[in-house]
Amino acid sequence: DHEGADMPLRITVIGTGYLGAVHAAGMAELGHEVLGVDVDERKVDTLNQGRAPFFEPGLEPLLERHVGSGRLRFTTSFAEAGEFGDVHFLCVGTPQQPGGRGADLRYVDAAIDALAPHLHRPALIAGKSTVPVGTAERLTARLAAAAPAMEEVHLAWNPEFLREGFAVEDTLRPDRLVLGVTSRADAAVLEQVYAKVLHAGTPLVVTDMPTAELVKVAANSFLATKISFINAMAEVCEAAGADVVQLSEALSYDERIGGKFLRAGLGFGGGCLPKDIRAFTTRAAELGAHEALNFLREVDEVNMRRRSRVVDLVRELLGGSVLGAKVAVLGAAFKPNTDDVRDSPALNVAATLHLAGSQVVVHDPQANANAAAKFPTLSYADTAAEAVAGADVVVLATEWEQFTSMDPFELEQQVAYRRIVDARNALEPQRWADAGWAYRGMGRPVPT
Numbered sequence: 276d277h278e279g280a281d282m283p284l285r286i287t288v289i290g291t292g293y294l295g296a297v298h299a300a301g302m303a304e305l306g307h308e309v310l311g312v313d314v315d316e317r318k319v320d321t322l323n324q325g326r327a328p329f330f331e332p333g334l335e336p337l338l339e340r341h342v343g344s345g346r347l348r349f350t351t352s353f354a355e356a357g358e359f360g361d362v363h364f365l366c367v368g369t370p371q372q373p374g375g376r377g378a379d380l381r382y383v384d385a386a387i388d389a390l391a392p393h394l395h396r397p398a399l400i401a402g403k404s405t406v407p408v409g410t411a412e413r414l415t416a417r418l419a420a421a422a423p424a425m426e427e428v429h430l431a432w433n434p435e436f437l438r439e440g441f442a443v444e445d446t447l448r449p450d451r452l453v454l455g456v457t458s459r460a461d462a463a464v465l466e467q468v469y470a471k472v473l474h475a476g477t478p479l480v481v482t483d484m485p486t487a488e489l490v491k492v493a494a495n496s497f498l499a500t501k502i503s504f505i506n507a508m509a510e511v512c513e514a515a516g517a518d519v520v521q522l523s524e525a526l527s528y529d530e531r532i533g534g535k536f537l538r539a540g541l542g543f544g545g546g547c548l549p550k551d552i553r554a555f556t557t558r559a560a561e562l563g564a565h566e567a568l569n570f571l572r573e574v575d576e577v578n579m580r581r582r583s584r585v586v587d588l589v590r591e592l593l594g595g596s597v598l599g600a601k602v603a604v605l606g607a608a609f610k611p612n613t614d615d616v617r618d619s620p621a622l623n624v625a626a627t628l629h630l631a632g633s634q635v636v637v638h639d640p641q642a643n644a645n646a647a648a649k650f651p652t653l654s655y656a657d658t659a660a661e662a663v664a665g666a667d668v669v670v671l672a673t674e675w676e677q678f679t680s681m682d683p684f685e686l687e688q689q690v691a692y693r694r695i696v697d698a699r700n701a702l703e704p705q706r707w708a709d710a711g712w713a714y715r716g717m718g719r720p721v722p723t
């Protein structure tokens with residue numbers, strides 16, 4: 276229902292990217308008055324028309340509805356934001372430092388510096404961006420230096436766990452809420468923001484700011500480790516002639532292990548897991564815990580080796596050289612149901628094959644434009660049929676439903692040679708082998 280919160284608040288969301296745009300729409304859906312703030316004028320214009328600036332299932336209807344009703348607006352003005360908000364959510368990017376492994380906090384600092392001088396009345400700033408532990412404490416000092424009414428301006432950390440592709444659902448019905456606060460009163464304000472979510476029984480953890488900052492990177496480290504664990508098992512399966520898909524299934528029935536995030540394939544990518552585990556390792560060392568997160572380096576390396584493995588399998592199917600071969604790469608997004616290509620394993624494979632001299636044609640149902648902006652020298656096809664036309668080998672690199680449901684007999688009409696690397700273990704090997712395809716999966720035997 277959208278009758279409005281019992282006590283609607285005036286909320287700003289600073290940074291309206293994959294996280295912030297969804298959070299802004301979600302806060303409006305919870306009944307609040309919302310003002311989104313971004314430095315990107317084009318993004319703000321698009322959002323003010325009720326349109327999503329990126330592909331995220333379910334986002335556009337929410338934007339349309341709440342921009343239409345006037346409950347949700349977007350601006351580039353921090354003066355307007357400071358005037359408007361009771362609560363300011365900080366959702367700007369925290370990418371990997373250029374040339375380093377730590378987090379680049381320049382956007383977080385810039386947002387605080389831009390907002391602080393406009394805070395003339397009581398307000399709570401709640402950080403949602405993923406940051407190194409200790410950032411909230413540092414920002415508190417930064418705020419104190421710049422905000423005129425600092426005693427009345429507080430900081431809290433409320434890390435975000437949404438998944439791209441399920442971001443709307445995860446915002447309105449999260450697995451848990453974590454509030455890192457310095458006072459009971461600040462927790463009460465955030466509990467008011469999330470009253471409807473809490474009322475639905477969502478588990479709540481109220482803690483201090485450093486713990487809240489750490490929960491997010493600990494969660495992502497665990498998830499990355501789980502994926503690299505099964506991908507390490509895939510490497511062993513490849514050496515032993517065993518099948519990691521069946522191994523994974525057998526493991527999954529153990530409730531202590533569980534089957535989620537236990538699929539071997541091309542590994543993780545995106546704007547979060549890779550940079551978060553690197554930043555976490557860097558931060559732990561800065562704090563003196565030099566050895567604690569050494570295993571995350573291995574997690575990263577196992578993950579990156581999967582990308583080389585796919586290139587090796589392509590080479591193997593081509594009889595030893597990729598030079599001049601026509602390779603169709605299906606998928607550019609880092610995972611299905613998003614147009615996000617940040618640190619995308621699929622694009623990495625495509626670019627590596629291109630550099631090695633293949634004629635690569637990429638198709639992604641949503642991410643072609645973002646991919647072309649990043650790798651303009653690759654060729655992009657508007658349809659999968661166009662991408663695979665005359666291909667010497669097909670690589671299934673992102674498990675979009677339209678690729679995993681492909682029919683081997685239909686596809687054979689379009690390719691030059693029936694060769695496929697199933698980099699996501701998303702196809703039935705025997706079915707493809709029976710249809711005459713040379714099939715290679717990840718960590719599974721070659722079907723005969």
Ligand code: NAD
Pocket residue numbers: 289290291292293294295312313314315318366367368369382385386389403404405406435436437438439546547
């Ligand atoms: P993004 O790059 O999509 O969005 C960042 C936005 O901030 C951009 O629109 C940018 O224009 C804007 N911005 C930059 N500087 C600004 C400033 N000074 N003032 C106002 N706006 C500014 O990034 P994202 O994926 O939305 O990630 C944002 C944060 O959320 C990161 O810390 C990320 O780790 C975290 N996070 C992301 C996800 C996810 O799935 N994308 C999930 C959980 C947490």
